[in-house]
Amino acid sequence: MTVTTPAAMLETLWAKQQIEELLYEYSFRLDMNQPEGLLELFVDDCEVVYAPNFGANGKEAYAKTLGGIGSYFKATSHHVSNVQVSLDGPDRATVKCVVYAMHRYQRERPDGIFWGQYHDEVVRVDGRWLFKRRELRAAAVENFHVKENIPLGRGV
Amino acid sequence: MTVTTPAAMLETLWAKQQIEELLYEYSFRLDMNQPEGLLELFVDDCEVVYAPNFGANGKEAYAKTLGGIGSYFKATSHHVSNVQVSLDGPDRATVKCVVYAMHRYQRERPDGIFWGQYHDEVVRVDGRWLFKRRELRAAAVENFHVKENIPLGRGV
Amino acid sequence: MTVTTPAAMLETLWAKQQIEELLYEYSFRLDMNQPEGLLELFVDDCEVVYAPNFGANGKEAYAKTLGGIGSYFKATSHHVSNVQVSLDGPDRATVKCVVYAMHRYQRERPDGIFWGQYHDEVVRVDGRWLFKRRELRAAAVENFHVKENIPLGRGV
Numbered sequence: 374m375t376v377t378t379p380a381a382m383l384e385t386l387w388a389k390q391q392i393e394e395l396l397y398e399y400s401f402r403l404d405m406n407q408p409e410g411l412l413e414l415f416v417d418d419c420e421v422v423y424a425p426n427f428g429a430n431g432k433e434a435y436a437k438t439l440g441g442i443g444s445y446f447k448a449t450s451h452h453v454s455n456v457q458v459s460l461d462g463p464d465r466a467t468v469k470c471v472v473y474a475m476h477r478y479q480r481e482r483p484d485g486i487f488w489g490q491y492h493d494e495v496v497r498v499d500g501r502w503l504f505k506r507r508e509l510r511a512a513a514v515e516n517f518h519v520k521e522n523i524p525l526g527r528g529v
Numbered sequence: 530m531t532v533t534t535p536a537a538m539l540e541t542l543w544a545k546q547q548i549e550e551l552l553y554e555y556s557f558r559l560d561m562n563q564p565e566g567l568l569e570l571f572v573d574d575c576e577v578v579y580a581p582n583f584g585a586n587g588k589e590a591y592a593k594t595l596g597g598i599g600s601y602f603k604a605t606s607h608h609v610s611n612v613q614v615s616l617d618g619p620d621r622a623t624v625k626c627v628v629y630a631m632h633r634y635q636r637e638r639p640d641g642i643f644w645g646q647y648h649d650e651v652v653r654v655d656g657r658w659l660f661k662r663r664e665l666r667a668a669a670v671e672n673f674h675v676k677e678n679i680p681l682g683r684g685v
Numbered sequence: 686m687t688v689t690t691p692a693a694m695l696e697t698l699w700a701k702q703q704i705e706e707l708l709y710e711y712s713f714r715l716d717m718n719q720p721e722g723l724l725e726l727f728v729d730d731c732e733v734v735y736a737p738n739f740g741a742n743g744k745e746a747y748a749k750t751l752g753g754i755g756s757y758f759k760a761t762s763h764h765v766s767n768v769q770v771s772l773d774g775p776d777r778a779t780v781k782c783v784v785y786a787m788h789r790y791q792r793e794r795p796d797g798i799f800w801g802q803y804h805d806e807v808v809r810v811d812g813r814w815l816f817k818r819r820e821l822r823a824a825a826v827e828n829f830h831v832k833e834n835i836p837l838g839r840g841v
Contacts, residue, residue: 379692380535382699387538389702390545397611400627404646404668443685450644450668451752452629454610454766455709471712473629473764473785475644477669484669488762488787498609512716512762513789513796528718529755543694546701553767555820556783560802560824599841606800606824608785610766627701631800633825640825663725 388502389458392466392495395502400451400472408439415504416496422508442470445518446479453491464497471508476518485517490525544658545614548622548651556628557609564595571660572652578664580675601674604633609647617625620653628665632674641673646681700814701770702745702806705779707814712763712784720751727816728808734820736831757830760789765803776809784821797829802837 377387395414402410412432415421421435422428431433442449456470469492476485494506511522532541551570558566568588571577577591578584585591598605612626623650632641650662667678688697707726714722720782727733733747734740741747747824768782781804788797806818823834 379695382695383535383538383542386542386695386702390542394613397613400611401613401625404627404683405681429783447670448644448681448683450627450629452608452610452627452644452766454608454764454765455712455723457706457709457713469713471716471762471764475669475761484671488764512760513787515796525760527716527718527760539691539694539698544700546698550769553769556767557769557781559838560783560839604800604824604837604839606783608764608766608783608800610764616766631825640827 384463385460388460388497389468391502392455392458392468395495395504396453396456396468396470396491396493399504399507400453403442404449404451406435406443406446408442411439412436415507416498419504421504422505422506422523424509424522426521427519445479446476447479448475451477466495466502468493468495478518483516486515487517488512488514489522540619541616544622545654546616547658548624549612550630551651551660552612552624552626552647552649553607555607555660555663557597559604560607562599562602562605564592564598567595568592572654573665576661576662578662578679579664580678582677583675601635602632604631604634606631622651622658623647624651636673639672642671643673644668644670645678689707696775697772699770700778700809703814704770704780705768707807707816708765708780708782708803708805709821711718711816712765716761717753718755718758720748720754722790723751724748727819731818732818734835736821736834738833739831757791758788759791760787762787778807778814780805780807781809789799790830795828798827799829800824800826801834 429438452473474487489511492508585605608629630643645667648664741750748756786799801823
């Protein structure tokens, strides 16, 4: 969307700020082990793709995916930056960002490090921005528990 | 605060941008070893809580806390992201963010890595946003010189 | 520049947002190994300073510098945050930010980690913000292929 008027500029900046907030709140609730809080950030027919064989279709399936956070991780820390929002309409946006994530496991094993990107589709429902689709792609990993990840699709 | 008018939206975005700037300038001055510059970012009756037994009440005490940066660290790098600002009034806000911090020591020892969150109270004084209270909480650490840290308070 | 009117505030926020976008798009295209796309983010008479003996003057020289990304790195991940924009006029700005960069090499060797800052001069040409000058300074490195780096110039 081309933005030309001051009113449109303000609406665009406002939407981007609220979408950033959604991304950061996701990380916060994940690191705080609040699975119910995480679910609230997604629409009912959401799609979550963490890896080729790891994800969920719909909120009910996603709730099960999130169930193991507390028993699997002693701590995680998700550092999200480089947020780029592309508004596809007043209530839809495509978003990409980078993530550095540290995982300390309950089991005795080295910390797992993940470097990569989130690629999201977000929608505004009743004034609140929510995740419609979230996909995680890996630039690289180290001692990470998920062995097969979606690649960035980097040019060669 | 519920934001409804364009004027309020603009004021909110402006405040958030300036508060982000405060957080980033703190990191910059810390990494550049500018203790006097750091002090200028705090109100006189500030409270700084870096760990259960490490912090300061008031600017004078904080100045002493900051005195050892140069002799203790060869370099630090503070990477702040996920900044979430909650305005509590026109001149007060509660802020949380995540921080990844690398510490290279003057002494021969491995780099200390800190993954965690800052939880801040900021106030606007004479048009400038300043720290009223800054608290550091750890998700995890590695080879870090501070052994006892404030936990995130993660759900279990 | 002192910003006083709502119109000026909006223009400033808008410019800052677009400059952030430029910085993030640089990282994205770098990590995606898109050298041609990277070049498009710079003005013709750009200056790029990655290290004391590593950089480029002008777009043609920079194109050669970028030629080796794909053959040298298996993957990179550039995490940019703490973006601080100082507008020097309607179409010029000085920018600093921090960067955490992971480099996985094609050759068998440990990942190279870079912690530091970008210091940029950006200009708006025909409505698009572009890099005029980009300089990389290191707080610290680990297993990094570039041995001599520009220091932060940290106070001692």
